[in-house]
Amino acid sequence: MKVLIIGSGGREHALAWQCANFSEVTHVFVAPGNAGCALEKKISNVKINSEDIPALIEFAKYESIDITIVGPEAPLVMGIVDDFCQQGLAIFGPSKQASQLEGSKAFCKDFLQRNNIPTAFYKVFTETEKATNYVKEKGTPIVIKADGLAAGKGVIIASTLQEATDAIEDMLEGNRFGDAGSRVVIEEFLTGEEASFIVMVDGVNILPMATSQDHKARDNEDKGPNTGGMGAYSPAPCVTDAIYDQVMDGVIRKTVDAMQSEGMPYTGFLYAGLMINKKGEIKVLEYNCRFGDPETQPIMMRLKSNLAQLCLSASQGTLDTQSAEWDDRTALGVVMAAKGYPNSYKKGEKIELPQEPLDSKIFHAGTIENQGNILSNGGRVLCVTSLGYDIKDSQKKAYDLIKNVKWQTPYYRTDIGFKGVST
Ligand code: AMP
Ligand code: GLY
Numbered sequence: 001m002k003v004l005i006i007g008s009g010g011r012e013h014a015l016a017w018q019c020a021n022f023s024e025v026t027h028v029f030v031a032p033g034n035a036g037c038a039l040e041k042k043i044s045n046v047k048i049n050s051e052d053i054p055a056l057i058e059f060a061k062y063e064s065i066d067i068t069i070v071g072p073e074a075p076l077v078m079g080i081v082d083d084f085c086q087q088g089l090a091i092f093g094p095s096k097q098a099s100q101l102e103g104s105k106a107f108c109k110d111f112l113q114r115n116n117i118p119t120a121f122y123k124v125f126t127e128t129e130k131a132t133n134y135v136k137e138k139g140t141p142i143v144i145k146a147d148g149l150a151a152g153k154g155v156i157i158a159s160t161l162q163e164a165t166d167a168i169e170d171m172l173e174g175n176r177f178g179d180a181g182s183r184v185v186i187e188e189f190l191t192g193e194e195a196s197f198i199v200m201v202d203g204v205n206i207l208p209m210a211t212s213q214d215h216k217a218r219d220n221e222d223k224g225p226n227t228g229g230m231g232a233y234s235p236a237p238c239v240t241d242a243i244y245d246q247v248m249d250g251v252i253r254k255t256v257d258a259m260q261s262e263g264m265p266y267t268g269f270l271y272a273g274l275m276i277n278k279k280g281e282i283k284v285l286e287y288n289c290r291f292g293d294p295e296t297q298p299i300m301m302r303l304k305s306n307l308a309q310l311c312l313s314a315s316q317g318t319l320d321t322q323s324a325e326w327d328d329r330t331a332l333g334v335v336m337a338a339k340g341y342p343n344s345y346k347k348g349e350k351i352e353l354p355q356e357p358l359d360s361k362i363f364h365a366g367t368i369e370n371q372g373n374i375l376s377n378g379g380r381v382l383c384v385t386s387l388g389y390d391i392k393d394s395q396k397k398a399y400d401l402i403k404n405v406k407w408q409t410p411y412y413r414t415d416i417g418f419k420g421v422s423t
Helices: 008-022 036-038 054-060 073-078 080-086 105-114 127-139 160-173 241-261 296-301 307-315 391-402 418-420
Strands: 002-007 027-032 043-046 067-069 123-125 143-145 155-158 184-188 193-202 204-207 217-219 224-225 231-234 267-276 284-286 330-338 350-352 360-364 367-371 375-377 378-389
Touching: 002 008, 002 054, 008 027, 008 296, 008 307, 008 360, 027 224, 036 360, 036 367, 054 073, 054 080, 054 367, 067 307, 073 080, 105 123, 105 155, 105 184, 105 284, 123 127, 127 160, 127 184, 143 160, 155 160, 160 184, 193 241, 193 307, 204 241, 224 296, 231 296, 231 391, 241 267, 241 284, 267 330, 267 375, 296 330, 296 350, 296 360, 296 378, 307 418, 330 391, 378 391, 391 418
Parallel strands: 002 027, 002 067, 027 043
Antiparallel strands: 123 184, 143 155, 143 184, 193 204, 193 267, 217 224, 231 330, 267 284, 330 378, 350 375, 360 378, 367 375
16 A cells, blocks of 8 residues: 655654554655655655645656545645545545635634534624724634634734734734735634544544644743644543543534535544533634644554554545554653744754654654754754653653754743643
């Protein structure tokens, strides 16, 4: 079985690594991949950008790829799945239309509301004055979101009217997010604990992945600016059995059924970002049409079944014949980022990596290889991930390994998993 993974982050390194662990998989290509992918046995990078759909199609045909797995949202929202399917190529991901669940926050909120799936109250605006009046009516804190894809940066939690007004003006008039910000969603500020609930879907059947939690804020104690994610662990202790059932029945099943009955059946990874309050009530914060990054890294450390086979079955509509087996241990990943991320940061710093112990893995994200050296080449650079018998144990292992990474100015949180440890 030959596999093509699209993307270049830590998520894609972890997906490729998981697939390559199985003898049925003869080779994994990653387009464009990173320095870490290239170091793995049976994995090689392909110099094709993840949004160059015609070139990816040509490559998949040339190499007779059995299954393509898409990492990031951008090619999905562009319609890569529709284009591959038209060429008779097997690919796992949602169609262009179904990807709107992530591609447009207004689309997602309207979908949730008309299907009675719990979410924060909201309204959609294109005019500054009307949007500002709504904030005055509802009061602060309140949440302002750019409608389209904004690489995790389009959400502002405004604690004053001034902050809300600035965010609205910035998005609607300042063109800060381009087309993505030509509409804004203004929604209720929710409190509670966040969890990532990720499942595989084949249009009808659902196969849940292990639960997880990530840390989106850059700094310790969940402070500082929002990022793509600074670390994650699996399982998530806040997702109790009762909450799990509530999410599966009241959120995931309802979503999959409604997508089908509305004529846009959902195939792919479906990622519900949830807020769970003290009373155990859940609300959907957002949907992503892909796996999470960095959630993928700890989840893939725990997945014992062949991911490539699961994705192939799902693309054929036979996910009901599959099951996923999980390592009982906890996995925890700490992101090592370039200093300054998510704002401006330096690239090109040399990194020397230690030997990985058996129960740990250093997944690469923004790295390149240059004359035998590994250099930083992005905001999130590595995700040091370890398995342990509980969160504390996996946390200790990951941080012990980080100490042996030689790199002049890395930035990382020192408290990944703290919420899980205290519960
Ligand atoms: P999103 O891209 O919609 O997931 O938002 C990014 C992050 O902003 C989430 O992970 C939350 O931490 C925060 N957030 C988004 N919406 C809300 C909300 N309605 N209330 C509180 N926090 C939110
Ligand atoms: N870790 C959050 C995301 O992938 O969107």
